[in-house]
Amino acid sequence: MQRKKECVAMLLAGGQGSRLFALTNNIAKPAVPFGAKYRIIDFPLSNCINSGIDTVGVLTQYQPLVLHEYIGNGQPWDLDRSFGGVHILSPYQAKTGSKWYEGTANAIYQNMHFMKMYSPDYILILSGDHIYKMDYNAMLQAHIESGADCTIAAMEVPLSEASRFGILNTNPDGSIYQFEEKPKQPKSNLASMGIYIFTAEKLYHYLELNENDVSPQNEKDFGKNILPTMLAAGEKMFSYRFRGYWKDVGTVSSLWESNMDLLGKEPAFDIADPSWKIQTRNPLAPSEYIGEEAVVHNSMVALGCEIEGTVVNSLLSANVIVEKGAVVKDSVLMSGTVVKSGATVTYSIIDENVTIGENAVIGEEKEVAAGKGKTNGIALLGRGITVDAGMTVSAGQIVDRDVKGE
Amino acid sequence: MAMSAVGVIFSNINEDKIAELSRPRTMASIPFGGRYRLIDFTLSNMVNSGITTVGILTKNNYQSLMDHLGSGKDWDLARKAGGIILLPPYSDDSDSLYVNRLDALKGVTSFLKKRKEDYVVMADCDGVMRIDFSKVLQYHIEKNADITMVYHNETVVKQPYYMTFETNESGRIEEIAINPNVVGQTANVYSNIMIFNREFLLNIVMDAITHGYSSFGRDILTKNVKSLKLYGYRFDGYYAGMDSLLAYYKHSMELLNKDVRNELFGARDIYTKVRDSAPSKYGDEAKIRNSLVSDGCEIEGTVENSILFRGVKVAKGAIVRNSIIMQDTVIGENATVNCIITDKNVVIRDRRNLSGCETLPFFLPKGSMV
Numbered sequence: 173m174q175r176k177k178e179c180v181a182m183l184l185a186g187g188q189g190s191r192l193f194a195l196t197n198n199i200a201k202p203a204v205p206f207g208a209k210y211r212i213i214d215f216p217l218s219n220c221i222n223s224g225i226d227t228v229g230v231l232t233q234y235q236p237l238v239l240h241e242y243i244g245n246g247q248p249w250d251l252d253r254s255f256g257g258v259h260i261l262s263p264y265q266a267k268t269g270s271k272w273y274e275g276t277a278n279a280i281y282q283n284m285h286f287m288k289m290y291s292p293d294y295i296l297i298l299s300g301d302h303i304y305k306m307d308y309n310a311m312l313q314a315h316i317e318s319g320a321d322c323t324i325a326a327m328e329v330p331l332s333e334a335s336r337f338g339i340l341n342t343n344p345d346g347s348i349y350q351f352e353e354k355p356k357q358p359k360s361n362l363a364s365m366g367i368y369i370f371t372a373e374k375l376y377h378y379l380e381l382n383e384n385d386v387s388p389q390n391e392k393d394f395g396k397n398i399l400p401t402m403l404a405a406g407e408k409m410f411s412y413r414f415r416g417y418w419k420d421v422g423t424v425s426s427l428w429e430s431n432m433d434l435l436g437k438e439p440a441f442d443i444a445d446p447s448w449k450i451q452t453r454n455p456l457a458p459s460e461y462i463g464e465e466a467v468v469h470n471s472m473v474a475l476g477c478e479i480e481g482t483v484v485n486s487l488l489s490a491n492v493i494v495e496k497g498a499v500v501k502d503s504v505l506m507s508g509t510v511v512k513s514g515a516t517v518t519y520s521i522i523d524e525n526v527t528i529g530e531n532a533v534i535g536e537e538k539e540v541a542a543g544k545g546k547t548n549g550i551a552l553l554g555r556g557i558t559v560d561a562g563m564t565v566s567a568g569q570i571v572d573r574d575v576k577g578e
Numbered sequence: 579m580a581m582s583a584v585g586v587i588f589s590n591i592n593e594d595k596i597a598e599l600s601r602p603r604t605m606a607s608i609p610f611g612g613r614y615r616l617i618d619f620t621l622s623n624m625v626n627s628g629i630t631t632v633g634i635l636t637k638n639n640y641q642s643l644m645d646h647l648g649s650g651k652d653w654d655l656a657r658k659a660g661g662i663i664l665l666p667p668y669s670d671d672s673d674s675l676y677v678n679r680l681d682a683l684k685g686v687t688s689f690l691k692k693r694k695e696d697y698v699v700m701a702d703c704d705g706v707m708r709i710d711f712s713k714v715l716q717y718h719i720e721k722n723a724d725i726t727m728v729y730h731n732e733t734v735v736k737q738p739y740y741m742t743f744e745t746n747e748s749g750r751i752e753e754i755a756i757n758p759n760v761v762g763q764t765a766n767v768y769s770n771i772m773i774f775n776r777e778f779l780l781n782i783v784m785d786a787i788t789h790g791y792s793s794f795g796r797d798i799l800t801k802n803v804k805s806l807k808l809y810g811y812r813f814d815g816y817y818a819g820m821d822s823l824l825a826y827y828k829h830s831m832e833l834l835n836k837d838v839r840n841e842l843f844g845a846r847d848i849y850t851k852v853r854d855s856a857p858s859k860y861g862d863e864a865k866i867r868n869s870l871v872s873d874g875c876e877i878e879g880t881v882e883n884s885i886l887f888r889g890v891k892v893a894k895g896a897i898v899r900n901s902i903i904m905q906d907t908v909i910g911e912n913a914t915v916n917c918i919i920t921d922k923n924v925v926i927r928d929r930r931n932l933s934g935c936e937t938l939p940f941f942l943p944k945g946s947m948v
Contacts, residue, residue, distance in 0.1 A: 208857040209873075247651065248852075437861065437878075444856035444874065454852040458843040459612030459870040459885070461834075468866055474857040475613070475873055476846070487857075491846075 176291040177227045177256055179312055179369075181220050182283070184276055185213060185300040186233030191423045193546070194554030194572040195523055199238040202300030204427070205506045205524065207434050207443055208472045208487040210452045211242060212421060215305070216298045217249045217258070218450045223308035225296065227256035229286050231279045233263055233272060248453045261286060275392030281379040287372070295375050297368040297394065303430050303441065304365075304418040305448045311412045312369055320410040321374040322402055324348065325367035327414045337363035338395045340411045348409040353395050362411060365418060368394065378402055417441045424547040428521055431487050431504045435470055455490035455507065465496060474507070481511065489524075498528075502538050512561070519567065520551040528553075529561035529577075541567030581712050583697040584660075584776070585624040585632035586686070589617065589643055591679060592704045592770070595738055598823050598941045599921065603642040606634070606703040608820070609904050609922070611833055611842075612872040612887055615646055616703040616820065618850045619842075625653050626847050627711035629699060631660030633689050635682050637667055646851050653849045665689055679794040683783045690780055698779050702770035706818040706829065708842055709771070714811050718773045721749060723809040725778075725799075728771035730817045734760050737821040741768040741795060743810060751808040754800045769813060816841045827919060827939045830885055830902050834868055855888050863894060879909070893928070900936065918942060 189201025196204065202213035213230075220228050228251060232239055239260075246258030261283045263272050273279035280287075280297065287295060294315065296308055306325070315323040326340050334355070340362045341350035352358070378398050382390065390397055403409055417440060421427040433440035443450055457476025462468060467482040476491035481498035489507035494500055498511040501518045508525040511517055515528045520535040528534060534551050535541060541549030545568020554572035559565060563575045589606035599608045606617035617634075624632055632655060636643060650662035668685040690698065697718070699711050709728070718726040729743065742765040744753040758765075782798055791797035799808065816838055818829035832838045842848065855874025860866065865880040874889040879896035887905040892898055895912035902919045909915060910928035917934035921944035926932065930948055934940030942948065 435859075444859070449854055450856075451854055454854065456846050456849065458614075458839065458846075458848070459872040460858070461836075461839065462866040462869050462871060462881075464868050466866065468860040468864060470862045471860050472857045473860060473871070483860075489857075 175255060178292060179225055179227075179294040179296055179308075180287050180290050180292040181216075181225050181228045181296040181298055181308070182280055182287070183213070183216055183228055183230045183298045183300055184279060185230050185239060186273055186279065187299070187301060188234045189301075189422065192427065193424065193570045194552055195424070195427075195521070196235070197554055197572055198235055199555075200232060200234045200236060200300075201422070203239040203242055204421075205489055206303065206421065206427070207431060208474045208489050209455070210443075210450060212303065213239070213243070213300045214249075214450055214452045215303055216300060217243075217246075217251065218448075218452075219304075219306050219308055220296075220298075221249050221251060221451065222448055223306075223310075223312075225308055226251060226253055227290055227292075228258045229261045229283055230258060230300075231261045231273065231283065233279075236260075236262060242453060244453075249451045256290065259286065275397075276394045277379060277382050277398050278392035280375075281383050281392075284376060284379065288376075292372050295370045295372050297366075297370070299366045301422055302365070302418060302420055304414075305416065305445070305450075306367070306414060306418075308367075308369075311367070314412050315369045315371075315410070318346070318410045319408060320347075321371050321407040322399070322409045323369045323412050324399070324409065325365040325414050326362045326411045327365060327418055328361050329363045331358065331361045334358035334361045334363060338366075338399075340364055342411050346410050346413070348403065348411055351399050351403055351409075353400075364395065365414060366395075368399075369412075374402070374407065424521060424550050424552055428504060428550050432485070432502075434472060434487065435485065457490050463496070466494075481513070503535070518551075519549060520553065520565075522553045523555040525556045526553050527558040529559055529563065531562050532559045532575075533564045534559065535565065536567035544568030546570065581628035581715065582695045583629055583699050583711070583715055583773070584690075584693045584695040585621075585629045586690075586698055586700045587617065587620055587624075587632060587634045588679065588682065588700075588702045589634055589640065590637040591682075591702050592739070592820075595704065595821050596823055596826055598919075598943070599826065600639075602639065602921075602944050604636065604638070604640050604703075605820075607640075607643040607646050608703075608826075609887060610706060610820075610826075610830065612870045612885055613853075614848065614850045615643075616706065617643070617646070618848055619706050619708070620701050620703050621653050621655075622848045623707070623709050623711060624699065624701075625655065625849065627699075627715075629711065630655070630657060631663065631693065631695070633663045633665050633686060635665045635686060637682070640664075640666070648851065652851050663689065678792060680783070680786050680791060680797070683779075683794075684787055687780060687783055690776060693776060696776060698774045698776050700772045700774065700779075704820040705769050705771070706820070706842070707769070707813065707815060708845075708848075709813055709815065711771075711773075714771070714773055717749075717811050718809070721809045722807065723773075724775070724807040726773040726809045726811050727751065728769040728811045728813050729766045730769050730813045731764055732767050732817070732819070733762065733764050734767065735821065735825070736761050737825075740821075741799075742766055743768065745810040749809045749811070751803060751810050754795075754803050754808075756795055756800065766810065766812075767819075769817060769819075823919070823939065823941060824937065827902065827936075831883070831900075833870060833885065834883065853888055861894070864892075879911075887922075896926075902939075921945075924948070 185202040189196040251258035419430040460477040463480035474490040480496040481494040495513040506524040514531040518535040559575040560577035589604040593600035593605040649656040655661040858875035861878035872888040878894040879892040889906040893911040907924040920942040925947040
């Protein structure tokens with residue numbers, strides 16, 4: 173019997189994530205920490221394994237070190253396999269010269285031999301920018317049943333926001349008759365989620381075709397080039413309706429909101445759902461300690477934290493220290509960060525291993541801060557910096573170097 | 579540091595000391611400290627000392643231990659060469675399971691013969707400590723000892739079985755006493771860790787088989803204290819001996835002390851099986867004071883001076899004080915508990931009121947419902 177995989181997933185993880193500013197100075201967007209324990213890439217990887225897809229190529233390009241180290245051999249996601257499993261696909265040097273990935277389609281094109289190694293019938297294209305739980309196998313079954321050449325996952329968005337997305341105009345049976353990338357006057361509110369299933373031979377064909385198109389307009393992009401070309405050529409394209417939580421965490425404010433969506437008794441996004449476990453690389457830390465005078469309300473706190481101060485409406489990743497008298501409110505603190513006594517952190521996102529000195533003031537109340545700066549008022553501190561005692565970082569400020577006192 | 583020693587862990591020995599918790603499992607797999615099992619400390623100490631091959635002797639009820647260890651990957655011991663090797667009871671001359679340490683060692687001579695390492699680090703699972711075995715081994719080599727036994731100084735409390743000894747200035751053990759009447763006094767108490775030259779260990783085990791010896795302590799150590807080069811290695815760090823349920827309770831509560839936590843966990847190198855729970859969630863009305871909380875917990879009520887294992891739920895209005903609540907236990911609405919130890923998967927229904935006291939914590943067995 174020929175060794176093959178029915179479906180191979182290709183995860184586009186090369187995005188720079190420039191709208192996350194300091195958070196992506198040194199790491200690729202899919203490696204950005206999320207939800208007190210996870211990283212963004214945990215979601216598509218967990219969705220794959222939960223959907224029975226055990227062969228995943230992860231295409232990296234921008235600042236890949238942390239991402240590569242994080243994925244490792246794929247063991248946390250059960251993707252360490254002798255046939256299949258997770259594979260990092262970085263741009264490489266070939267006999268004809270080395271090439272960076274030029275667009276999403278070109279990135280997949282350059283890894284054609286990887287896909288063909290598994291003789292798949294279908295290829296699933298994913299991106300590493302979204303927080304969601306989705307059964308890709310259900311989508312694959314729909315793709316097979318409809319006999320489509322390409323199936324695009326889509327969900328309804330408010331019409332006012334539709335012009336930010338690729339919009340699908342569909343017939344009642346779900347087949348697509350028009351695809352508009354970020355239309356000014358959207359005809360529908362059915363937005364593409366950037367998740368595609370292709371029948372493998374069709375994908376190979378259109379990738380070759382696109383690669384040979386030397387016109388300057390060709391951006392070698394799925395949304396802008398591959399999908400419209402296929403539609404124009406009369407290929408059978410279907411939409412697959414997704415109903416559930418799905419959030420693009422490409423901006424500081426959407427990342428903050430999505431984190432907050434995990435809180436509450438009935439959270440907008442249930443990350444502890446036992447029927448759809450999100451797998452991740454676990455921190456090596458003991459249980460968290462909540463001290464004598466600590467107050468912790470409506471928050472998520474990860475292992476290894478030591479809380480002596482006050483934590484309200486916040487998410488704290490592993491090994492965060494909040495000293496006595498310090499107050500953390502409406503904030504996301506990534507692992508290893510220390511908030512010294514008397515400091516306050518309000519409406520902020522603090523990256524890993526930041527030290528906030530005694531009585532320092534970071535951010536302002538959400539209501540006052542809203543709209544300030546490029547982050548909708550969220551104060552943002554980058555990885556590994558130190559804010560000296562008594563210093564202030566105001567609402568909406570983005571800081572990626574030490575804040576020194578006198 | 580690469581170390582020419584193989585680890586041997588006794589997963590069952592001494593489990594009668596803490597029968598409540600060892601009934602459904604081995605001593606090694608008794609949960610401790612929110613997210614660990616007792617064997618995690620012994621195993622992590624070995625791994626952190628550079629030991630890469632560990633034989634684990636099992637006897638009864640070792641399902642939970644096998645489930646916990648898996649392939650050994652969480653300790654970095656899923657190896658082609660060495661790694662974790664489970665050693666279930668083996669005997670070619672009797673139908674019964676081994677009854678003592680010497681018997682058990684007879685069953686693993688073939689494992690020990692096959693190894694190439696020069697030394698054997700032999701440890702039980704009833705002590706929680708952080709010890710560098712490479713230092714003990716160095717001491718063993720320097721003293722040119724036959725056996726080096728690790729001990730600590732403690733005030734002896736009543737317990738079923740213990741061994742004390744006297745050493746001279748050079749560290750050589752001159753007298754060994756089994757269960758001496760020194761309750762209430764401080765003594766050099768054996769910490770259930772020994773280092774041997776591998777060939778020497780094999781020789782004494784073979785010799786014991788020939789002579790029909792049955793007790794390692796009585797027939798080998800005490801009898802030959804003058805002729806063997808027995809050395810004591812004094813361990814001065816934090817040592818928590820799990821001699822009884824009360825000791826278990828007391829030592830668990832010591833983890834609320836920052837210094838103890840820092841010594842055991844400060845270097846973040848105690849490994850355990852990962853469970854992939856979400857981080858714990860604290861509700862709007864949660865009041866938590868001086869407590870350890872593990873991943874996957876959901877807390878709506880009050881928790882004071884307690885240790886919550888993974889996946890514990892404390893409902894609204896519930897009060898948990900001075901208690902150890904193990905994995906996936908549910909404390910119902912407005913229930914009040916004080917000084918209790920619940921094993922895994924216990925359900926305390928709404929408005930129940932349960933209390934033990936600090937000298938006699940109330941124990942609820944695995945899966946019970948109140």
